[in-house]
Amino acid sequence: MTTLAERQRLARELHDTLSQGLVGLLMQLDAANAHFAKNLYPQGCTIIAQAIERARTMLVETRYVISDLRTPHSLHPDDLPELVQEEIERFTSATGIPCEADVDALVFTPATYCEQVLRVITEGLTNVARHANAHHSWVCATTHAEWVEVEVRDDGVGFDTTTAGGNFPGHYGLIGLRERSRVMGGRLDIISALGEGTSIRIHVPREVQYAEIEIRTGEQALLSRQTSKGNSYE
The missing domain is CATH 3.30.565.10 (Histidine kinase-like ATPase, C-terminal domain)
Structure with missing residues (x-):
């Protein structure tokens, strides 16, 4: 039971870091692409900057999951x-x-x-x-x-x-x-x-x-x- 609970916990963490993060990145990149297609470059660049920040956050969170260093009191x-x-x-x-x-x-x-x-x-x-x-x-x-x-x-x-x-x-x-x-x-x-x-x-x-x-x-x-x-x- 302990092993199953741990696998479920890891599945949740991977879903919430990798899966959700990638979905968010795709939505942001799609939105930026739509702005660029309309020559709305400032708006597109703002979204790209947000996507870069999200990617950095994803990298940190993924490292925490892999090394099991995430704390529930953070x-x-x-x-x-x-x-x-x-x-x-x-x-x-x-x-x-x-x-x-x-x-x-x-x-x-x-x-x-x-x-x-x-x-x-x-x-x-x-x-x-x-x-x-x-x-x-x-x-x-x-x-x-x-x-x-x-x-x-x-x-x-x-x-x-x-x-x-x-x-x-x-x-x-x-x-x-x-x-x-x-x-x-x-x-x-x-x-x-x-x-x-x-x-x-x-x-x-x-x-x-x-x-x-x-x-x-x-x-x-x-x-x-x-x-x-x-x-x-x-």
Whole structure:
């Protein structure tokens, strides 16, 4: 079991560094190429500079994964909102999809979970960029007595959460989200339907704990959303 858990952890880290990073680079290079084709050289050069910085970050993170030097306490809660804003700016610059953010409540995330939460948000935005065909997106964090609730939502094409075997767009990334939720002892809600966009919500304990994850999709998650509309975008 220990070996399996370690393999899953390494798979998550490789997905979040190499796979996500390369997807981000491709989106940025595509965006820069589109600007150059329109003779918008200053805008294209700005995106190229951002892509170079992303590549440098990827190299450092990949080295950490390979040498197993990554520490789960490397991020401070007070820095998390700014880091998320930077990720959102890269997402918007590369995709042209507007993203509204309300993430000040992330400062209540336990330091142990900060990196996991940042990865969850990054994966959510990656799924929006790759699969949603969205016109708008949102990232929101709200705090409750026992939880910090984080939501990444879009108004895109959505998908059928009941698809057999979980073989829907971005399913591997969602597997990683489930595993990260489990590590934090949290709860993951995936709410989507064809033509109705997608909402990925994760409930992060405000106190460090290790409990079994509760994963809900479809009607169960929708009922939860309907009973907590005061903390949603509806």
